[in-house]
Amino acid sequence: MSDVAFYDFVREPFLKLALWVFFLGIAYRFFRVLFLGIPHDYAKPKGNPYYMAVKKIVIKPTMGWTFREIFARRAINFIGGFMFHIGFIGLTFLVPAHALLWREITGLPIPMMPNIVSDMLAYSAFGSLLVLTVHRALNPVLKLLTGKDEYFANLLIGLILFTGLLATKWAGSGYIWILSIHIFLADLLIIYIPFSRLSHFVYYFLSVGFMGWNAGKRGVSF
Amino acid sequence: MPVLSKEEIEKFYEFCKKSINTEVASYLEACVRCGICAEACLFYMGVNVSGRIDPSLTPAYKADLLREIYKENYTLFGKLKKLLGFGVRISPEDLREQVKLVFYTCTNCDRCTKACPMGIDTPKLVSIVRGALTHAGLTPKDLANATNLSIEKGSPLGVDIPTFLQRLEFISEEYEVEVPINKKPSDYLYLPSSIELMKFPSSVAAAVKVLNRTGINWTMSTVAHEATNFGLFAQSKEVTREMLRRVLEGAKELGVSYIITPECGHAYQSMRFIAPNIFPKDWTFEVLNIVEFIDRMIDKGRISIKRKVLKERTTLHDSCQIGRRGGVLRESRRILKMLAEDFQDSVLIPEHNICCGGGGGVLVIGEADQYRQKAFISKMTLFDKVEAKTVVCYCANCMLALTKGNQELGRDYRFVSIVELVAEAMEGEE
Amino acid sequence: MESLYNVFKRRGYTRRDFLKSALLIASTIGMGPSFLPQVVKALESKPKPQVLWLSFQSCLGCTQSILNSTSIVPADVLSEYISLEYHETLMFSHRSKEAMDLQKGRYVLVLEGSLPVDGGFYCTGGGRSAEEILKSLMDGAGLILALGSCASWGGIAHAEPNPTKAVAVDEILKHKRVVKLPGCPPVGDVIVSVIASFVVTGKPPEVDGEGRPRVFYGQTIHDRCYRRPFYDAGKFVGSFEGEDAQRGYCLYRMGCKGPITRNACATVRWNGGLSFPIQSGHPCFGCSEADFWDRGFIYRPLSVVEEGFSWKEALAGALIGTALGYGTAYINKKLGGG
Structure with missing residues (x-):
């Protein structure tokens, strides 16, 4: 199979399949949980649960930082995790080639970032992913909590970041192969997300929403 | 521990299965295995101090069995796996481990929720596992005894109505206060907790003094005479309901519109x-919690704090169920600032405060003592951080746990009740 | 047989002109200035190549391309130098081997257009099918050039629905080394320099796995594009009119297939190094890669789903997912009793 034939395969039928699986699977997982329903809460709330739910969804990623002693002990998780997520989300949506795909899918004018920014994000995301993976393998708590799922996801994302970097900078004459492998792995990731813990980004809204709702119900601000 | 039959494991399984709703499922699904909750857990921290890291104390791990059960009943792949015979196999050892995880080393303090990047309410999940264990008859013996006692006699400490009246009589004589009992009609019903009645009578007396000073129309009831609710600790719906039914009956009979809960965490919660x-x-x-109530009364000018009764460096211990999970955090700080000359908050944000280690019934469980003592170490770090020897509490259970830990570890902290301080500060010159 | 230098002299060009061409040939075939003496010597002494040019299912664009090649060797010199012993289009098509006095192992066989494998219905000449003609000539060739995308990959004739069952020439020449010069058409200067390099070195150029000379097809248009800095800076042309297009921003958004297209357009350029599609403001549509015509979507970015995946598809997927999720939740609620 020539590289362009492979490229055409991963870009057209496989990407399309991946996107179908992704949207279907993510909606399925989200609504499978949402439609389970919760019992009505008759206790009069002390604050405003709806406001707090929205507020927490917006500010939750920074909340853990106020726990200084936890931050000090798990700085790798906090800083690495933050860098990774910023990098991953930024790269997924704002790299020109990706942004054009998302524009097509969403119809929104998604901005495109210059290469220098995406390079920085990619290096930081890749580096922090490496560090986080090593940390995961060494920390006793994480050793207990981690399954194969996490390592596979880390490997997949690491390879995607690596091949993406390679394709933009260092590929040389193997450019189309590297690019195709990058897209192929990305397709795999898109398919893999609904089947794994990587779908936590949809549950974030539910879980943090409930947490904020509870905070509003109890009248605490944090 | 009794020998476990298959039936009991089945009961545990069924209870877990039935307890899933959107909220629980989203918590179970959302966990990303980051393990940050471990660093927020006072038991993990405390055990860690000794250098022996026990990763199984991680809050996220406590819900893992529940997660497995959820997965094989609510997800496609889990069901498939179960069909193919790779389902969850629960051994008696697993359940015993669960008892350790949820009864001995969790106080439902909610601190991990605040640290969790996904906002997972671990106490909620732990409560379900507790409920399931109770349903299977695996409640720790001490806790089960106390729970039974509260059903039989009306109080986990065995305070029945004659004892209740006797203690109140003692209090009114000893502290020279007038205690209205079953007064009709009344607006406010005050419920003491039996821990206060038996172990900190001065605290009850202080509350009575404060209530009398405000001039509101209040009373105590012989029907609703117990604020604590051990049904919550064991997560037994029947016991919770029964205890609350007594309160409801008493309150209805007296026709009150306000209930004032004492310095007791889960009483307010329940x-x-x-x-x-x-x-x-x-x-x-x-x-209303009594702290909330006092704050309101000070606001309205019904009582006034006339002097600062604490001269030394003071810090505040928050009751998780009243504070972090009850929303009464700013009130206690407002009051304490009026009471203490040198008040230093040990935490940046009130919701960060560490639990006493004895909540959620851990205090009454003998087997959990070693964990509770370790937890006290992590609690102490906060006191030492602000170099305070005087710690103000607003929960009798916290006071008891802290005092116990203090004695067991040979420390010299002093724990005082905020209501007592208020009662003291109301007297005297401006 | 006369050499290239002889042709130059006869046509009235100076030795300086000849050396200029020799230098260009040396550099385009990747030999560098230090090899110039050797190249000059070879072009002075070696006889001009015999070229057999067979047209199959083609549009003659490739012929046009080589005739318009002017930057390496002047046109009149070129047409005399590359002795087209036989060209289907330029000469009378009698298709007879006897007309040719070929030196075995020395001649260059240039194949233009794709081959129909329908059993001798299309593209026949002198009563023989294209396949037969090709097979009769292939053994003696020193260099077989598959010229253009049709000969290299099947090209336009091979595109859907492919009525003639056209295939690339190397499908027929299974065990032969075929040098492919894909492109629609390929750059004329590339053809000239590949033939010249055969004259100089006596062997086919170094090729990649697909049979393309590495010198010209080793890099993508994207890699050598003069608009690449705009790609890196995230500056894109959004429409063919307007300021961004005039500023010469990257054409990726307009559907440029440069990133997956290997050709010499961006380096050698066309019309004597004057310009190439991207320079004139049009996106590359990847003519030198296999099945470029079937890829379609010329004016849509490379990274989108070819047949389209808009919010409608996303929503449809999400709705199906929602329905399934609702169903599962409903069943679970019934089963779980919660």
Whole structure:
């Protein structure tokens, strides 16, 4: 199979399949949980649960930082995790080639970032992913909590970041192969997300929403 | 521990299966295995101090069995796996481990929720596992005894109505206060907790003094004479309901519109947030914690704090169920600032405060003592951080746990009740 | 047989002109200035190549392309130098081997257009099918050039629905080394320099796995594009009119297939190094890669789903997912009793 034939395969039928699986699977997982329903809460709330739910969804990623002693002990998780997520989300949506795909899918004018920014994000995301993976393998708590799922996801994302970097900078004459492998792995990731813990980004809204709702119900601000 | 039969494991399984709703499922699904919750857990921290890291104390791990059960009943792949015979196999050892995880080393303090990047309410999940264990008859013996006692005699410490009256008589004589009992009609019903009655009578007396000083129309009841609710610790719906029913009956009989809960964490929790869901029609009362109540009264000018009674460096210990999970955090700080000359908060944000280690019934469980003592170490770090020897509490259970830990570890902290301080500060010159 | 230098002299060009061409040939075939003496010597002494040019299912664009090649060797010199012993289009098509006095192992066989494998219905000449003609000539060739995308990959004739069952020439020449010069058409200067390099070195150029000379097809248009800095800076042309297009921003958004297209357009350029599609403001549509015509979507970015995946598809997927999720939740609620 020539590289362009492979490229055409991963870009057209496989990407399309991946996107179908992704949207279907993510909606399925989200609504499978949402439609389970919760019992009505008759206790009069002390604050405003709806406001707090929205507020927490917006500010939750920074909340853990106020726990200084936890931050000090798990700085790798906090800083690495933050860098990774910023990098991953930024790269997924704002790299020109990706942004054009998302524009097509969403119809929104998604901005495109210059290469220098995406390079920085990619290096930081890749580096922090490496560090986080090593940390995961060494920390006793994480050793207990981690399954194969996490390592596979880390490997997949690491390879995607690596091949993406390679394709933009260092590929040389193997450019189309590297690019195709990058897209192929990305397709795999898109398919893999609904089947794994990587779908936590949809549950974030539910879980943090409930947490904020509870905070509003109890009248605490944090 | 009794020998476990298959039936009991089945009961545990079924209970877990039935307890899943959107909220629980989203918590179970959302966990990303980051393990940050471990660093927020006082038991993990405490055990860690000794250098022996026990990763199984991680809050996220406590819900893992529940997660497995959820997965094989609510997800496609889990069901498939179960069909193919790779389902969850629960051994008696697993359940014993669960007892350790949820009864011995969790106080439902909610601190991990605040640290969790996904906002997972681990106490909620732990409560389900507790409920399932109770359903399977695996409640720790001490806790089960106390729970039974509270059903039989009306109080986990065995305070029945004659003892209750006797203690009140003692208090009114000893501290020279007038205690209204079953006074009709009344606006406010004050419920003492039996821990206070038996172990900290001065605290009850102080509350009575404060209530009398405000000049409101209040009373105590012989029907609703116990604020604590051990049904919550064991997560037994029947016991919770029964205990709350007594409160409801007493309150209804006296026709009150406010219920004042004492310095007791889960009493506030149960009456403020749980009772309305158990009696959605009948529970029409406004439930106030005594701290909340005092703050209101100070606001209205009904009582005034006339002097600062604490001269030394002071810090505050928050009750998780009243504070972090009850929303009474700013009130206690406002009051304490009036009471103490040198008040230093040990945490950046009130919601960060560490639990006493004895909540959620851990205090009464003998087997959990070693963990509770370790937890006290992590609690102490906060006191030492602000170099305070005097710690103000607003929960009798916290006071008891802290005092116990203090004695066991040979420390010299002094724990005082905020209501007592208020009662003291009301007297005297401006 | 006369050499290239002889042709130059006869046509009235100076030795300086000849050396200029020799230098260009040396550099385009990747030999560098230090090899110039050797190249000059070879072009002075070696006889001009015999070229057999067979047209199959083609549009003659490739012929046009080589005739318009002017930057390496002047046109009149070129047409005399590359002795087209036989060209289907330029000469009378009698298709007879006897007309040719070929030196075995020395001649260059240039194949233009794709081959129909329908059993001798299309593209026949002198009563023989294209396949037969090709097979009769292939053994003696020193260099077989598959010229253009049709000969290299099947090209336009091979595109859907492919009525003639056209295939690339190397499908027929299974065990032969075929040097492919894909492109629609390929750059004329590339053809000239590949033939010249055969004259100089006596062997086919170094090729990649697909049979393309590495010198010209080793890099993508994207890699050598003069608009690449705009790609890196995230500056894109959004429409063919307007300021961004005039500023010469990257054409990726307009559907440029440069990133997956290997050709010499961006380096050698066309019309004597004057310009190439991207320079004139049009996106590359990847003519030198296999099945470029079937890829379609010329004016849509490379990274989108070819047949389209808009919010409608996303929503449809999400709705199906929602329905399934609702169903599962409903069943679970019934089963779980919660």
